[in-house]
Amino acid sequence: xxxxxxxxxxxxxxxxxxxxxxxxxxxxxxxxxxxxxxxxxxxxxxxxxxxxxxxxxxxxxxxxxxxxxxxxxxxxxxxxxxxxxxxxxxxxxxxxxxxxxxxxxxxxxxxxxxxxxxxxxxxxxxxxxxxxxxxxxxxxxxxxxxxxxxxxxxxxxxxxxxxxxxxxxxxxxxxxxxxxxxxxxxxxxxxxxxxxxxxxxxxxxxxxxxx
Amino acid sequence: xxxxxxxxxxxxxxxxxxxxxxxxxxxxxxxxxxxxxxxxxxxxxxxxxxxxxxxxxxxxxxxxxxxxxxxxxxxxxxxxxxxxxxxxxxxxxxxxxxxxxxxxxxxxxxxxxxxxxxxxxxxxxxxxxxxxxxxxxxxxxxxxxxxxxxxxxxxxxxxxxxxxxxxxxxxxxxxxxxxxxxxxxxxxxxxxxxxxxxxxxxxxxxxxxxx
DNA sequence: ACCTGAACACCGTTCAAGT
DNA sequence: ACCTGAACACCGTTCAAGT
Numbered sequence: 015x016x017x018x019x020x021x022x023x024x025x026x027x028x029x030x031x032x033x034x035x036x037x038x039x040x041x042x043x044x045x046x047x048x049x050x051x052x053x054x055x056x057x058x059x060x061x062x063x064x065x066x067x068x069x070x071x072x073x074x075x076x077x078x079x080x081x082x083x084x085x086x087x088x089x090x091x092x093x094x095x096x097x098x099x100x101x102x103x104x105x106x107x108x109x110x111x112x113x114x115x116x117x118x119x120x121x122x123x124x125x126x127x128x129x130x131x132x133x134x135x136x137x138x139x140x141x142x143x144x145x146x147x148x149x150x151x152x153x154x155x156x157x158x159x160x161x162x163x164x165x166x167x168x169x170x171x172x173x174x175x176x177x178x179x180x181x182x183x184x185x186x187x188x189x190x191x192x193x194x195x196x197x198x199x200x201x202x203x204x205x206x207x208x209x210x211x212x213x214x215x216x217x218x219x220x221x222x223x224x225x
Numbered sequence: 226x227x228x229x230x231x232x233x234x235x236x237x238x239x240x241x242x243x244x245x246x247x248x249x250x251x252x253x254x255x256x257x258x259x260x261x262x263x264x265x266x267x268x269x270x271x272x273x274x275x276x277x278x279x280x281x282x283x284x285x286x287x288x289x290x291x292x293x294x295x296x297x298x299x300x301x302x303x304x305x306x307x308x309x310x311x312x313x314x315x316x317x318x319x320x321x322x323x324x325x326x327x328x329x330x331x332x333x334x335x336x337x338x339x340x341x342x343x344x345x346x347x348x349x350x351x352x353x354x355x356x357x358x359x360x361x362x363x364x365x366x367x368x369x370x371x372x373x374x375x376x377x378x379x380x381x382x383x384x385x386x387x388x389x390x391x392x393x394x395x396x397x398x399x400x401x402x403x404x405x406x407x408x409x410x411x412x413x414x415x416x417x418x419x420x421x422x423x424x425x426x427x428x429x430x431x432x433x434x435x436x
Numbered sequence: 437a438c439c440t441g442a443a444c445a446c447c448g449t450t451c452a453a454g455t
Numbered sequence: 456a457c458c459t460g461a462a463c464a465c466c467g468t469t470c471a472a473g474t
Contacts, residue, residue: 144347183393281438
């Protein structure tokens with residue numbers, strides 16, 4: 015049996031100052047994570063950096079992990095929102111355009127603040143953490159499903175598997191870029207490779223529709 | 226400044242019983258990780274499960290993290306070894322064969338003990354952890370580079386980027402399978418998708434060589 | 437040469453007391 | 456309604472003492 019980590023805030027802030035406190039604590043958490051690393055990220059240090067007492071941290075977050083989950087959720091939300099937007103914008107466009115737009119947008123958001131993206135990768139996994147990532151992945155796959163379904167000139171057998179494969183094929187290489195397995199200077203070339211990979215894959219699994 | 230984690234064994238076992246002790250400790254670590262989870266993985270619990278004292282753990286591993294790194298290294302070594310073997314076996318074969326063999330082999334090892342693979346994903350990242358993963362990734366990319374270079378009928382502009390993209394495009398979707406974002410029952414279908422994705426990508430970036 | 441386990445420092449978390 | 460910080464339990468790590 016694994017220890018359970020309640021992640022919902024202990025209480026919702028009701029006054030302006032406490033809303034600020036929550037934001038301050040979340041920002042402090044990222045700062046400590048970035049400057050000190052996970053090993054030195056203690057609730058005491060976060061509190062000190064935020065300029066509040068440990069007790070205040072525990073007033074809004076039931077435990078340390080909830081703090082990390084909150085930071086992760088915030089970051090992941092921004093990424094998925096961007097992906098969903100492009101997917102909406104590209105509805106009905108040709109497959110080539112869809113592929114390129116998706117790749118560009120995803121690399122764009124992920125690499126916008128590389129250090130924060132990297133810090134998120136370094137968070138220790140646990141059931142709640144996995145749930146957040148899984149939920150975001152599911153939303154991404156769904157958005158891509160809708161996008162592909164909107165293609166006027168093609169249909170896809172096993173749409174959701176194609177969408178999932180596409181998402182995975184994007185996430186994997188971009189993670190390599192993030193972690194340095196592909197040098198960051200080569201971001202532009204990787205973008206080109208991924209655009210090609212996505213477009214050729216989509217064209218290969220697309221079943222032409224003639225009306 | 227992030228805390229440093231020396232990861233080399235405190236001492237090399239010189240007698241038979243101590244070699245056994247090290248193995249026992251590593252196995253116990255995996256067992257605790259699998260049955261109790263990372264949150265309950267304490268050096269005391271590992272020692273108890275291994276049937277030794279805490280002191281013995283620290284005789285061979287400078288700290289808790291080194292223990293996790295050792296377990297990770299062992300697992301990752303098995304995976305990369307398999308990949309390198311297929312890459313060697315497929316030298317000179319047609320691109321279609323290469324792509325299929327690589328996909329099958331990678332999915333095969335990764336999904337051989339899914340729970341252990343999952344547990345490895347859940348380890349907290351730190352510089353040494355990242356270094357192990359980066360080193361394994363680099364070996365994978367290199368093996369694929371060599372494989373692609375051996376193709377008699379095609380050359381690749383920017384070989385290493387193509388190899389890295391290919392590896393990433395494999396790792397991403399298989400991670401989804403591992404984490405449940407793609408249902409495990411669909412492993413066979415995903416394999417087919419990835420074979421197609423890899424082969425079409427390779428064919429699209431290959432520059433035919435006629436002699 | 438290897439093992440033991442009490443001892444110490446530090447971290448997560450709580451809660452009685454304050455404003 | 457929110458904040459403080461001393462207090463407590465637990466974990467990582469050490470090291471003097473054993474075999």
